[in-house]
Amino acid sequence: MLREIMKKITGLIFTLIFLSGCVESVALLGPMSGSGNMAQSALSSSVSYGVKKQTGKSPSEHVMEYVKKNNPEGKKEKCIEFIDQTNSKTCAAIKAVIKEDISEKKIKIAKIKEGIFSKSKIENLAKNSDLLDR
Numbered sequence: 001m002l003r004e005i006m007k008k009i010t011g012l013i014f015t016l017i018f019l020s021g022c023v024e025s026v027a028l029l030g031p032m033s034g035s036g037n038m039a040q041s042a043l044s045s046s047v048s049y050g051v052k053k054q055t056g057k058s059p060s061e062h063v064m065e066y067v068k069k070n071n072p073e074g075k076k077e078k079c080i081e082f083i084d085q086t087n088s089k090t091c092a093a094i095k096a097v098i099k100e101d102i103s104e105k106k107i108k109i110a111k112i113k114e115g116i117f118s119k120s121k122i123e124n125l126a127k128n129s130d131l132l133d134r
Helices: 001-026 029-035 038-055 059-069 089-118 121-128
Strands: none
Touching: 038 059, 059 089
């Protein structure tokens, strides 16, 4: 009896040691059972592997680095204003970058608009016209 238990435990330990390198391929077994999309899982695993191989970091490590860079205070904000559960540091980082990007784009648009109006012959005609008061 004790001998059989020891054989099972030893077999289990050897199996775990030898199969520990197969973790990524085992991740595809769940979708293959029919409960998910195998192609999506395969693509996701391959992209993650490719990113890790090229950069040395996994996609989640890239996200964490992005959050630390753009939200050094670690403050939390809601991603969706009316849902309390979306309160996270990642949302705060994304919102900070979006706000900066929008303000820069507004300035660029205002400059382009001003340049167009200054060069526009139609706008100059309208200013000189008695019909429209601009």
